[in-house]
Amino acid sequence: MYTLLRILIGGIFIFSGLGKLLGPYQNFLYVVQAYQLLPSWGEFLTAQIFPWIELLVGVFVFLGMWIPWGLRGAAVLFGIFVVVVGQALIRGLPLENCGCFGGLVHFKPQTVIIMDSAGLLLTYVLLRNLSYVKKFSLDSYFD
Amino acid sequence: MNKLQSSLVIVLVLAGLVVGAKAFLAPKKDPVNLQEARAKGDPGAKVKIVEFIDFQCPACAYGVKYLKTFFDQHPNDIYLQVRYFPLTNMHHHAMTSALYSECAARQGKFWALDDLMIPQQAQWAQLISPEPVFQAMAVQAGINIDQLNACLASDDARKVINDEKSLGQSMGISSTPTYFINGKMVVGTKSLQDELKTYFPG
Numbered sequence: 139m140y141t142l143l144r145i146l147i148g149g150i151f152i153f154s155g156l157g158k159l160l161g162p163y164q165n166f167l168y169v170v171q172a173y174q175l176l177p178s179w180g181e182f183l184t185a186q187i188f189p190w191i192e193l194l195v196g197v198f199v200f201l202g203m204w205i206p207w208g209l210r211g212a213a214v215l216f217g218i219f220v221v222v223v224g225q226a227l228i229r230g231l232p233l234e235n236c237g238c239f240g241g242l243v244h245f246k247p248q249t250v251i252i253m254d255s256a257g258l259l260l261t262y263v264l265l266r267n268l269s270y271v272k273k274f275s276l277d278s279y280f281d
Numbered sequence: 282m283n284k285l286q287s288s289l290v291i292v293l294v295l296a297g298l299v300v301g302a303k304a305f306l307a308p309k310k311d312p313v314n315l316q317e318a319r320a321k322g323d324p325g326a327k328v329k330i331v332e333f334i335d336f337q338c339p340a341c342a343y344g345v346k347y348l349k350t351f352f353d354q355h356p357n358d359i360y361l362q363v364r365y366f367p368l369t370n371m372h373h374h375a376m377t378s379a380l381y382s383e384c385a386a387r388q389g390k391f392w393a394l395d396d397l398m399i400p401q402q403a404q405w406a407q408l409i410s411p412e413p414v415f416q417a418m419a420v421q422a423g424i425n426i427d428q429l430n431a432c433l434a435s436d437d438a439r440k441v442i443n444d445e446k447s448l449g450q451s452m453g454i455s456s457t458p459t460y461f462i463n464g465k466m467v468v469g470t471k472s473l474q475d476e477l478k479t480y481f482p483g
Binding site: 156159160161162164165167168169171172178193194197198201203204232244276280281 | 283284287288291292295299302303306339370371453454455456459466467468469471472475
């Protein structure tokens with residue numbers, strides 16, 4: 139059960155990171171700009187770097203390597219998504235979709251904030267049960 | 282191999298796979314197709330802009346207004362061409378508005394209809410059926426209504442629109458408005474403004 143949850147969370151981040159990385163970075167830059175949070179240089183850096191962070195966190199959580207750090211990274215990412223999408227909703231920004239998975243899947247911001255909050259909660263549960271989460275992981279092989 | 286070394290190998294393999302996949306999936310270059318009916322400006326201008334739009338997308342309407350002003354300020358320096366990219370899964374009237382635009386273009390009235398359709402987007406976007414509004418705009422734009430309706434009833438205009446959308450998708454487009462400025466892809470009006478500043482500083 140915990141192992142499946144870990145694989146699911148890792149898979150979500152792999153899917154999300156790849157969805158952005160495999161297309162032109164300009165598409166994700168447009169999404170970042172829509173949230174109106176950063177200066178231009180920050181938007182550019184985020185569009186270039188953020189998908190790689192998602193992919194790396196996703197792969198390490200999926201494989202079960204450096205699990206505590208990977209899960210903390212996943213929690214930070216979920217937390218960032220909740221804050222960023224939440225502030226956009228509060229400010230009434232005209233977002234038609236969240237842009238979370240590149241061009242692969244579209245969710246409305248209201249939907250995605252619920253999904254991210256659930257993801258954050260599940261990640262917290264996994265962090266509290268690390269001994270179970272490590273089953274069938276590369277950590278259990280190396281440690 | 283210890284854990285740290287294995288981690289490094291995973292990161293390197295991952296980076297290699299992604300870079301390789303990106304190169305394999307690299308968007309095709311846009312062959313500038315001189316669709317004169319949906320273009321304006323001098324084809325030899327120093328800045329060529331190909332604009333992929335969905336007529337029901339609010340950001341596209343903003344971009345069209347911005348480009349219209351910019352074009353009026355630099356009429357000899359810009360060649361502007363419009364391509365269709367209707368987001369039919371998000372906008373109910375995306376295809377209908379594109380069809381009217383394409384059929385207007387076949388009568389040389391693309392820009393005349395565009396000048397009416399875009400400023401009123403917020404109104405017709407909320408209608409269950411915008412066709413009566415589009416028909417009235419067509420009359421106002423001086424379009425022959427019989428020819429327009431014959432065009433709307435044919436599959437040909439729809440095919441042109443779908444083909445252009447497929448072309449856009451093959452070039453990596455997933456949202457609108459997307460522009461190619463002298464072949465460089467930019468998405469959204471903010472990036473468009475930034476890119477145009479490099480050609481027209483100040």
